[in-house]
Amino acid sequence: MPVTDVQHDLDALTLTITADFAAPVERVWEVYADPRQLERVWGPPSHPATFVDHELAPGERTTYYLTTPEGDHYYAYWDIQTVDGPDGFTFRDGFALDETFTPNPEMPESQQAYSFVPTDGGTRATYVSSYATAEALQTVLAMGVVEGASSALNQIDDLLASRAA
Amino acid sequence: MNEPTTREREDQADAWFHALADRTRRDILRRVLAGEHSVSTLARSYDMSFAAVQKHVAVLERSGLLTKRRQGREALASGDVEAVRSVGVMLTELEALWRGRISRMDELFASDTGTDTDTQTSTDTTTSTQKD
Numbered sequence: 001m002p003v004t005d006v007q008h009d010l011d012a013l014t015l016t017i018t019a020d021f022a023a024p025v026e027r028v029w030e031v032y033a034d035p036r037q038l039e040r041v042w043g044p045p046s047h048p049a050t051f052v053d054h055e056l057a058p059g060e061r062t063t064y065y066l067t068t069p070e071g072d073h074y075y076a077y078w079d080i081q082t083v084d085g086p087d088g089f090t091f092r093d094g095f096a097l098d099e100t101f102t103p104n105p106e107m108p109e110s111q112q113a114y115s116f117v118p119t120d121g122g123t124r125a126t127y128v129s130s131y132a133t134a135e136a137l138q139t140v141l142a143m144g145v146v147e148g149a150s151s152a153l154n155q156i157d158d159l160l161a162s163r164a165a
Numbered sequence: 166m167n168e169p170t171t172r173e174r175e176d177q178a179d180a181w182f183h184a185l186a187d188r189t190r191r192d193i194l195r196r197v198l199a200g201e202h203s204v205s206t207l208a209r210s211y212d213m214s215f216a217a218v219q220k221h222v223a224v225l226e227r228s229g230l231l232t233k234r235r236q237g238r239e240a241l242a243s244g245d246v247e248a249v250r251s252v253g254v255m256l257t258e259l260e261a262l263w264r265g266r267i268s269r270m271d272e273l274f275a276s277d278t279g280t281d282t283d284t285q286t287s288t289d290t291t292t293s294t295q296k297d
Contacts, residue, residue, distance in 0.1 A: 002267055002268070002270075002271045003263075003264055003267055006178075006260055008174065008175075008178050008253060008256040008257070008260070010174065010252045010253055010256070013252060013256075015256050015259050015260060015263065017260065017263045017264075017267070019267045019270075019271075021270060021271060021274055022271075022274060022275075023274040023277065027274065027277070028270070028274075031270060031273065037273065040269065040273060041266050041269040041270045041273060042266065044262065044265050125267075127263060129259065129263075134252050134255070137252065137255045137256070137259065138250065138255060140259070141255055141258050141259065
């Protein structure tokens with residue numbers, strides 16, 4: 001398994017995952033720079049991703065959508081902040097209202113920082129994802145983007161809504 | 166209450182990950198989150214032995230996502246909604262998404278060095294020939 005470390009910071013609502021890839025940093029970078037390669041790895045098989053606009057440069061907005069098993073689309077964007085190819089980049093990840101990719105102000109953004117460092121055997125990648133609130137994290141999971149779309153959390157929202165009623 | 170140590174938190178995250186990593190256990194969890202079920206009723210829902218289902222319930226119970234009580238001869242299981250909505254469990258679910266992405270990247274890199282160069286006549290092996 002390429003995943004070598006996982007840190008959950010419950011207070012900062014941050015997930016940090018470290019992975020060692022048997023590929024040089026330039027090759028890892030290429031996956032993120034090339035939307036066609038990125039969509040091969042980004043969405044879970046149940047929710048494939050399609051990147052519409054994608055240029056890794058500060059100030060650019062990447063636009064993409066996930067297609068659900070029912071054929072619905074979840075529109076989302078990345079607001080690229082810093083780019084230091086091939087060593088890493090940072091961005092804010094948020095949900096859009098519709099196919100115009102206008103950010104949905106009611107949906108939370110998350111802060112993402114990816115970095116790639118050369119090792120003897122290839123690349124050590126570190127992915128840091130931070131959420132502002134527990135609700136923000138919950139929203140991301142409730143969108144069904146968890147592997148296999150079988151998030152337990154996903155299933156209980158209706159239940160809780162009906163209880164609260 | 167004492168703050169859990171980092172080690173305890175990691176052990177807890179491992180227990181959640183183990184509990185949620187199995188399709189049958191996720192299905193059991195969904196059922197018991199919707200309402201209390203006896204373990205024997207749960208067992209009838211799956212094409213596996215009572216003992217096997219009991220084992221899955223025990224894993225969920227140890228992770229803290231499910232609680233059990235006895236009523237006469239029946240063991241009744243219910244899901245802990247608060248635990249499932251806890252930040253720790255949510256980060257664990259997010260971890261599952263990330264592990265999927267990382268393994269897809271790993272497969273992509275493995276295919277680079279494979280023999281999928283059928284249309285490639287060049288002998289240059291250092292650059293990717295992938296084009297849109």
